[in-house]
Structures are given as structure tokens and as C-alpha cells.
Amino acid sequence: MSHNLLKGKRGIIFGALNNMSIAWKVAERAVEEGAIITLSNTPIAVRMGEVDELANKLNVQVIPADATSVDDLETVFAKSVEILGGKIDFVLHSIGMSPNVRKKRTYDDLDYKMLDKTLDVSAVSFHKMLQVAKKQDAISECGSVIALSYVAAQRSFFGYNDMADAKSLLESIARSFGYIYGREKGVRVNTISQSPTVTTAGSGVKGMEHLLDFSNKMSPLGNATAEECADYCIVMFSDLTKKVTMQNLFHDGGFSSMGMSLRAMNQYSKGMEDFTDEDGNVIYG
Numbered sequence: 001m002s003h004n005l006l007k008g009k010r011g012i013i014f015g016a017l018n019n020m021s022i023a024w025k026v027a028e029r030a031v032e033e034g035a036i037i038t039l040s041n042t043p044i045a046v047r048m049g050e051v052d053e054l055a056n057k058l059n060v061q062v063i064p065a066d067a068t069s070v071d072d073l074e075t076v077f078a079k080s081v082e083i084l085g086g087k088i089d090f091v092l093h094s095i096g097m098s099p100n101v102r103k104k105r106t107y108d109d110l111d112y113k114m115l116d117k118t119l120d121v122s123a124v125s126f127h128k129m130l131q132v133a134k135k136q137d138a139i140s141e142c143g144s145v146i147a148l149s150y151v152a153a154q155r156s157f158f159g160y161n162d163m164a165d166a167k168s169l170l171e172s173i174a175r176s177f178g179y180i181y182g183r184e185k186g187v188r189v190n191t192i193s194q195s196p197t198v199t200t201a202g203s204g205v206k207g208m209e210h211l212l213d214f215s216n217k218m219s220p221l222g223n224a225t226a227e228e229c230a231d232y233c234i235v236m237f238s239d240l241t242k243k244v245t246m247q248n249l250f251h252d253g254g255f256s257s258m259g260m261s262l263r264a265m266n267q268y269s270k271g272m273e274d275f276t277d278e279d280g281n282v283i284y285g
């Protein structure tokens, strides 16, 4: 249902790959709420993915760009202003990739060139986006920029690997750039820390199936879906959140404030049988 929350607003959505992508859902919701947008993804993702299908459906243009390339980003912002007919009101950074995760390198055996790539694609690209936008003065007063994060930025999660470091940096960039961009241009910069979600990037995380279940059992409201994340992004792009900036906003059904839930404990105790002796005493191996 539309509330016209983004009526007359112009936006750029980075990172829609296929119809499971969080950015895909955000693009659909943004247009539904009255915005006009452009889409961007890497040239290979545009060729191999389903971005064109989304663009046709929403009647919007795709501007291919590698988000690690400042030249490419300059083109995305300049062209978007031209196509949409004015300054940009909102931007979604929905980009993440770790070659170490892809190549199954563990955190204590990282390849450092790959780590550079992880950080560049998943975090520094956010800084590049903000710097390009600010230099071009491409974002309007009260504009809103969001990047998507994960709770592993603050706490250790098995298998999240060097993406945890990338997310920590991403959240730090939102604070550091948010101060400058807010002070000088009134632009808001935030990260939304989303529940584990079944997407192409999400499925790269080790043990994703169990992580989804554990996270769901730990969260009083259950895991947040990609569609629900899109709803939250829309509110953050809208004029209803004009004074929210430099925040990492948890959108995770309450997971990040939990220690242990009854549902998770019950599940856990079932698994304890493997680790008890014949008298039922737990063996700590």
C-alpha cells in the first residue's frame, strides 16, 4: 500500500541483482511510494543479472558502475541528476562482496589482496559515493543516504569472516561522513543493520541456514525480511526522519538486544545430548 512518502523525490539505488536482493525490494517500494529513481550495478551484474528486468518493470534507467571506481560513480551521480531532472534526495548503498569468503579462506588465513578488495567493495565504496556526491553537490538539503550493515560489525559471528571488518568500517564511515555532510549540507547518513536474509550475497555466509534459524529463534519478533527492510529504508528516505543521522539502526526483530531466548535455549538443550556422559553430566570438550 502506498502512502506517497517519497512523492516527488529522486533516488539512486545501488545493488539490485535479482528479485531476492534487498535493493530490488527497495527500488520497487520507492517507486510505489512516488519516487523516480535510477538503478546501478556492476557492468557484469547488469549483463548477467536481472537488473534490466527490474528497470523495464519500473520504467527506469540503469547506469552500470563498479562502485570502487570514482570515475564510474561520478558518471552515476551526474547522469542521475540529468535523467531525473534535479538533485538527488536519497541513495541506497546495498553492496557487499568478499573474495576471501568466496574462496573459503578462513579469518586466520586471509589473503591480504583479497581483504583490500573486500574493504574497497563493501565499505570504502560508501565513502567514495559520499565524496563524489558532495563534490558534485548532487544531493539536496535534507537528503538521506543509507548503507546496509550487519550486527557482526560489533560482535563476533562464526563464518562472517572479513565482512565483519568491512561492516565495522562501513558504520564508521556513516558516522564520520555524516558529521561533515550534515553540518555542511544537511544530508543524513545512516546504516541499517539487517537480519540475516536469503539473498545471493547472504548465501555466501558459512552456515547461513543455521544462522537464519538461530537468529529467528533469538529474535522476539523473528528475522526481518527483505520486504520489511525495504519499508524501513523508505521511512529513512522520507521526510519523517529528518533529524536522524550518523546512526546504525538495527532492523533485526530485536536480535541485537537479546542474550538468550527460551526458544533458542530449548533448541540448544536438545543438541546437548551429544555432549553428556552416561550419568547425564555435560562434558566440555
Ligand SMILES: NC(=O)c1ccc[n+]([C@@H]2O[C@H](COP(=O)([O-])OP(=O)(O)OC[C@H]3O[C@@H](n4cnc5c(N)ncnc54)[C@H](O)[C@@H]3O)[C@@H](O)[C@H]2O)c1
Pocket (backbone or CB within 6 Å): 015, 016, 017, 018, 020, 021, 022, 023, 041, 042, 045, 065, 066, 067, 068, 093, 094, 095, 096, 097, 121, 148, 149, 150, 193, 194, 195, 196, 197, 198, 199, 200, 201, 202, 203
Ligand atoms: N543477506 C543478508 O543476510 C544481509 C544481512 C545484513 C546486511 N546485508 C547487506 O545488504 C547488502 C545487499 O546484499 P543482499 O543480501 O541484497 O545481496 P545481493 O547479492 O543481492 O546484493 C549484493 C550486491 O552487491 C553488488 N556488488 C558487488 N560488487 C560490486 C561492485 N564492485 N560495485 C557495485 N556493486 C557491487 C552485487 O552485484 C549485488 O547486486 C550488502 O551490503 C549486504 O552485506 C545482507
